[in-house]
Amino acid sequence: MPESDPDIDSLLRGTAAVYTREELERKLAASRKSGNPLRVKLGLDPSSPDIHLGHTVVLGLMRRFQDLGHVAVLIIGDYTARIGDPTGKSKTRPMLTEQEIDANAQTYLEQATRVLDPDPSRLEVRRNSEWLSKLSFADTIRLASHMTVARMLERDTFEKRYKAGQPISVHEFLYPIMQGWDSVCINADIELGGTDQTFNNLIGRDFQIANDQPPQIVITMPILRGLDGHEKMSKSLGNYIGVTENPDEMFGKTMSIPDSLMAEWFTLCTTVDADDVAVLCDSEKTHPRQAKERLGRIIVERFYGLDAADHAAREFASRFREGNLPSDLETRQYASNSATILDLMREVGFAASNSEARRLVSQGAVSINDEKIDDAAHAVSITAEGIILRVGKRRVCRIVRG
Numbered sequence: 001m002p003e004s005d006p007d008i009d010s011l012l013r014g015t016a017a018v019y020t021r022e023e024l025e026r027k028l029a030a031s032r033k034s035g036n037p038l039r040v041k042l043g044l045d046p047s048s049p050d051i052h053l054g055h056t057v058v059l060g061l062m063r064r065f066q067d068l069g070h071v072a073v074l075i076i077g078d079y080t081a082r083i084g085d086p087t088g089k090s091k092t093r094p095m096l097t098e099q100e101i102d103a104n105a106q107t108y109l110e111q112a113t114r115v116l117d118p119d120p121s122r123l124e125v126r127r128n129s130e131w132l133s134k135l136s137f138a139d140t141i142r143l144a145s146h147m148t149v150a151r152m153l154e155r156d157t158f159e160k161r162y163k164a165g166q167p168i169s170v171h172e173f174l175y176p177i178m179q180g181w182d183s184v185c186i187n188a189d190i191e192l193g194g195t196d197q198t199f200n201n202l203i204g205r206d207f208q209i210a211n212d213q214p215p216q217i218v219i220t221m222p223i224l225r226g227l228d229g230h231e232k233m234s235k236s237l238g239n240y241i242g243v244t245e246n247p248d249e250m251f252g253k254t255m256s257i258p259d260s261l262m263a264e265w266f267t268l269c270t271t272v273d274a275d276d277v278a279v280l281c282d283s284e285k286t287h288p289r290q291a292k293e294r295l296g297r298i299i300v301e302r303f304y305g306l307d308a309a310d311h312a313a314r315e316f317a318s319r320f321r322e323g324n325l326p327s328d329l330e331t332r333q334y335a336s337n338s339a340t341i342l343d344l345m346r347e348v349g350f351a352a353s354n355s356e357a358r359r360l361v362s363q364g365a366v367s368i369n370d371e372k373i374d375d376a377a378h379a380v381s382i383t384a385e386g387i388i389l390r391v392g393k394r395r396v397c398r399i400v401r402g
Helices: 021-034 053-067 098-112 137-144 149-154 156-163 170-185 195-210 247-255 259-269 274-280 288-304 306-321 341-347 354-362
Strands: 017-019 039-044 071-076 123-127 190-194 217-221 331-334 338-340 366-368 379-381 387-391 395-401
Touching: 017 021, 017 195, 021 217, 039 053, 039 170, 053 071, 053 190, 053 217, 053 259, 071 098, 137 170, 149 156, 149 170, 170 195, 190 195, 195 217, 247 288, 247 306, 259 274, 259 288, 274 288, 288 306, 331 341, 338 341, 341 354, 341 366, 341 379, 341 387, 354 366
Parallel strands: 039 071, 039 190, 071 123, 190 217, 331 395
Antiparallel strands: 017 217, 338 379, 366 387, 387 395
16 A cells, blocks of 8 residues: 655656656545555666666666555566667667567566565566557557657657658657557556656557546656766666676776766765765765765665675775775686787677777776786787786786686
8 A cells, every 4th residue: 555645855856857746746645545556657678688777767766656655567668679769769770589579578677676676566567568469450550540740750869860861660650659558558657767758658648548548647767877977878888887787896887987977876876865965976075086985885785785885895995096906806718828909808808899999908998917008909928827907997807828
């Protein structure tokens, strides 16, 4: 049963927009009076296998609704993923295979429940293939009749591509229609999403009204900027923290963010009080390093617990303030007694490709035995005693001849 008198400002912490707050307050009041929990929808397309910290911004809001006694309805978009959300995309996305979608959906669910309460009374997991796969062509035409091309072109993604003369496939127009139909099929009271999902989520309200359902409240969250402090957090941009990354990597990446990002991350990724955030992000009151240490501890503790957060902080201090090697330094074997620096970086997983490895070398991020490597063609001799390869501030391992 929903709890009484929620603090609406705490519930809506960090939100970008609510359509509308007055409707939300009425729904919350009616829910408390009736004892019937609200159904809070969030759709995630399993277009990649991992969830990063940016995804947890909306998941965290969903968890706050769960904690108030409401039901989180997590929709795994296994059917919409066949199209791919065109939001923010300058070209048509490739369609995924069913096998790719199924594999990604499994990891999405496992990772999402690191934030959400997995109690079946508080979490309902659905796949939108349940209803979308049953639509006939006539059903699809009927749904499409509720939308006009003019309205579709109001969406900035389509508008920019149309004006630039870039192709827009007809099937991309179906994506917001399918997402809107999801809301009707699960009878959503509230839909959550990033600000980039505003158009899609508002379509759900229209479809509910057209099908004699009360329109859902739409609540949007800001898009979390990644480690670079400019672009949105994205795995493809490499500026992300994955929720399954090890605690040391998670803490180290947090310590690397620009000072200008701290207020945003404290607000969207933690529950630290706004007054405390103001003090932490004021360099005259708190040293930025201390503020980042607290931020890093909170993020690691969220996913791994207090002991792991303490260990990650100590390990970071030992490695980067005192110049020590990590206590759990990994040792890798290499079959040959020599290799190019590019091959070596790819072999140990410190670069996904030669181009990425070259970029890291050009940035001065690569060293062997603490000597910086500035030539991408550099040949490395590997001894039986081993060499120490460092890439950036956090990636380090010993490589021995195997």
